[in-house]
Amino acid sequence: MLFRTLKKKDLPRLYDRLSDGNRIVGPTVKGAEKDGKAIYAFEEISDFNNIHLDYTSTKIPAKKFFMPFRETMASFRMKGKEWDKMVSFNMNSPLVFFGMHACDVNALNKLDKVLLGSHYPMPYYAAKRKNMFIVGIDCIPQPYCFCRSMGSDTALHGFDMFLTDLGDHYFVEILSDTAYNFLRQITNEEPAESDHARYMKVAAEKNRKFTAHVDTTDLTKILDMEFQADVWKKWGDQCLSCGTCANVCPTCYCYGVDESVGLDLSRAQKTKLLYSCNLIDFAEVAGGHNFRPESHTRLKYRYYHKHRGFVEAFEESLCVGCGRCGESCLAGITVPEVIASVRGEES
């Protein structure tokens, strides 16, 4: 890995270089909550000044840019008894993510394992993932962040360059030659010994700020042991089965396919719709049998996929600890509280 430093005043120049011919996506202010707190969202950016690199976290993750909530998979044109099928992976131009936190980079790395690394890669995802450039940015832990518990508080790969705020300049990790070539066009320096020390101090300060934790020790085993635990029923009674947790989750990738015929009967469309395992008909099969008709069984399986099944398959959890699900859940169901209750701990 290459390390450089970049003066803060030179960051707009990096933006200019990157935005030349590319679409830029960055954290921006979408609105304000009733208490005045800013609501952030990843949006396409046309002005560097609209990027808020000091953002807390976005309500909705960046996945809409590489795994849209609704995506046309194929369209059909019927002529008599024949038809034409048109497939597009919906990749229009490369995307530059300017200011992504480590949790969201790690979410991409986890999605890669399923959607790129499996026997049947998902071309709709691959086309976009292979055409993105990511500038990571360090962050300040919020009360709901438990990424450190999930090992997602730092990103080791999956980005092109990563910036850490050292005051008047950034510490830059360079991971790709594309990043190297971009940075070469802007004044940058070799980090001094003092920059290394400052970097470690910033990292240590960040670590001290975490307040939410999840104990993952033996969690796969504990989940097996507590499959019948009463706490699942308690959380299930609270659950609205609304799918919000999945929609705001940067790693939830389950989807359904909707096939629709156009009003003139000469066109048809296959649409991929992100779905949620908490929705009532998620486990309903042909013939009408529903394997998980009760809310608590659906909620339980959501946790089993994230914290048990995925761990057994990939040696890591499918949760990055961004805390978005708990923040958006109107019923107040949070991962740290659910896991603690399954472990028999008071939360």
Add this chain to the structure above:
Amino acid sequence: MAETTARPKNFLGVPVAKPKVAFIELSSCEGCQLQIVNNEATLLDFLSLVQVVNFREAMTEKSDDYDIAFVEGSVTRKDEAEKLRTVRNNARVLVALGSCACFGGVNQLKNRFDLDWVKREVYGNSFIDTDKAQPLEDFVHVDLRIYGCPIKKEEVEKIVTNLVIGREVHHPRYPVCMECKANENICLYDLGEPCLGPITRAGCDSWCPNNRAGCWGCRGPADDANMVQMRKIMTEQGFSDETLIDRLECFGGFKACVDNIRKGQLK
């Protein structure tokens, strides 16, 4: 409009019948029917898919020979109940069109009050023949419901297409939140406003929240709607039971839930 003489439609080489359809209104604002006529961009395609034989709001001709009847409005008089029974006998498929037909709609708000008082309040001393407002299903068997106040024309088109080509018609069984998040709206509760999105059936593409207005539940409850939790959330967010009931009662879809709250049985 009835004389659409386009070539017989076919779907993948298989001819499809062009069903005769009727649009009929009972007590309503006729806004749902207006939604159908309003859809200029696709109206011709719609009219080549079905043969409209009865549509008072849009045409002069009238026929009682139809396959599908779309009935808008709620039943508020004896003659409407009779009319509805006749329509039921005439139609192979009877579709309840919109919240009034499905749940009683805004009309059923008057059911909460003494009927004589309601009449006096609105019509003074003029004579008005009106009873309580009831949904179609209180009188006849309903084959299909199209929810919403008003209905969403894109949804109607999709349903009619599926009816014509013989595909099953499915409504979303999940609540509005699902569509609202997909539309990346800011949660109304974050803005400090009440919203019935978490318990209301989706399918509207979160029409109101897209415009920063909280959901009033016009499509009725989602399958497995968690009413108890919804009430807790409203309370926690600082909204009274009165605010909750106002919304739940507006279109009639949550009648059972409101009855339970009033009886103190929703805990």
